[in-house]
Amino acid sequence: MTTPPFSIEETKPSFWKRYGSIIRILISVILLGRAIRAIDWVRVEEAIPSIDWKWLILCLVILGISYSMCSARWSHIMQATGFKKSARDYLSLYFAGGLINQGLPTTLGGDSYRAIAAHRQMQKNQSHTISLQQSFLGVLLDRSMGLAGLCLLGAVGISVSGSVLGAWVPNVGLLLLFIMLLGAIGLAVLLQWEPSQKIYLQLMQRLKIHHPLPATLATWGFKAIWWQLIFAVLIHCFALAAFWTCLKACHVDAPIEALLIGIPALGLLMLLPISISGWGLRETSLASILGLWGLDPSLVILSSILYGLAILISFLPGLPRLIHKG
Numbered sequence: 116m117t118t119p120p121f122s123i124e125e126t127k128p129s130f131w132k133r134y135g136s137i138i139r140i141l142i143s144v145i146l147l148g149r150a151i152r153a154i155d156w157v158r159v160e161e162a163i164p165s166i167d168w169k170w171l172i173l174c175l176v177i178l179g180i181s182y183s184m185c186s187a188r189w190s191h192i193m194q195a196t197g198f199k200k201s202a203r204d205y206l207s208l209y210f211a212g213g214l215i216n217q218g219l220p221t222t223l224g225g226d227s228y229r230a231i232a233a234h235r236q237m238q239k240n241q242s243h244t245i246s247l248q249q250s251f252l253g254v255l256l257d258r259s260m261g262l263a264g265l266c267l268l269g270a271v272g273i274s275v276s277g278s279v280l281g282a283w284v285p286n287v288g289l290l291l292l293f294i295m296l297l298g299a300i301g302l303a304v305l306l307q308w309e310p311s312q313k314i315y316l317q318l319m320q321r322l323k324i325h326h327p328l329p330a331t332l333a334t335w336g337f338k339a340i341w342w343q344l345i346f347a348v349l350i351h352c353f354a355l356a357a358f359w360t361c362l363k364a365c366h367v368d369a370p371i372e373a374l375l376i377g378i379p380a381l382g383l384l385m386l387l388p389i390s391i392s393g394w395g396l397r398e399t400s401l402a403s404i405l406g407l408w409g410l411d412p413s414l415v416i417l418s419s420i421l422y423g424l425a426i427l428i429s430f431l432p433g434l435p436r437l438i439h440k441g
Contacts (some may be wrong), residue, residue, distance in 0.1 A: 153269035155413040162365050170364035174357045181353035189257040195333035196249050198233050210231055210433030217392045218425050221343040230254045248324040256334040264347025269379030279407050303337040361418040373408040
């Protein structure tokens with residue numbers, strides 16, 4: 116008797132696939148509950164009527180600029196792959212993907228949407244098409260540059276503000292900054308070197324990604340790396356400014372050095388798929404980090420909740436695309 120190629124047990128979904136979403140929701144609820152327990156409700160009740168809404172409107176403007184810059188970076192990379200659409204198309208795709216991420220534990224869901232939607236648009240509307248693998252490569256390159264900018268800003272923050280954690284910490288920040296910049300330059304040089312290009316192309320061929328070099332050079336190539344890194348750091352500076360406006364709306368005067376550590380640290384923590392769109396994780400983390408500078412945890416948590424709502428509102432322009440085009 117021959118054994119079937121797949122048993123019933125092998126085809127069953129794994130525990131994480133079956134219960135992962137429930138677990139993440141529970142973690143978000145637990146973290147939010149912990150943050151709420153730390154709130155001094157008297158302070159919050161006093162702060163809410165005096166919230167300065169002008170600062171929150173400014174927050175929405177800053178976030179809109181930041182996400183539009185992200186869309187511009189992604190469009191530059193995707194155009195190098197051969198996906199040529201209007202700025203409006205790129206914006207709608209990016210904001211739709213960002214809106215999807217507001218209900219998911221990581222950015223992977225929205226990133227997948229962007230890649231698949233771009234691939235389908237090329238199939239429907241143009242004679243020239245790009246493979247799904249090429250589309251995913253464009254999104255991956257975009258995310259890699261975003262992560263690089265976040266890490267660079269974090270290293271700057273540690274070098275400027277790390278003394279609150281220890282006298283030796285600023286030196287570590289400078290060292291990390293030097294290593295990351297040196298690594299980025301080294302990668303850019305390698306991508307210009309023909310032997311390393313051949314190795315890279317062979318690796319991409321195994322992954323069935325054709326013509327990966329134009330998009331890769333448009334992101335990490337020696338001519339592009341300088342402005343790409345500056346652009347990436349600037350995007351995260353806008354995110355920092357947006358959260359600062361939420362603090363100002365709640366009449367919290369936060370030193371910039373606190374945010375230079377808090378915001379990059381939060382960005383890295385939110386890469387972990389342990390909560391829904393960072394809810395709970397954002398509030399507890401920022402309350403702990405900014406508490407090192409003596410900021411009121413209750414008002415920090417309130418500001419963080421306002422910031423999360425502002426992010427959700429900022430991505431609402433992507434809703435019509437999700438409704439009409441899916």
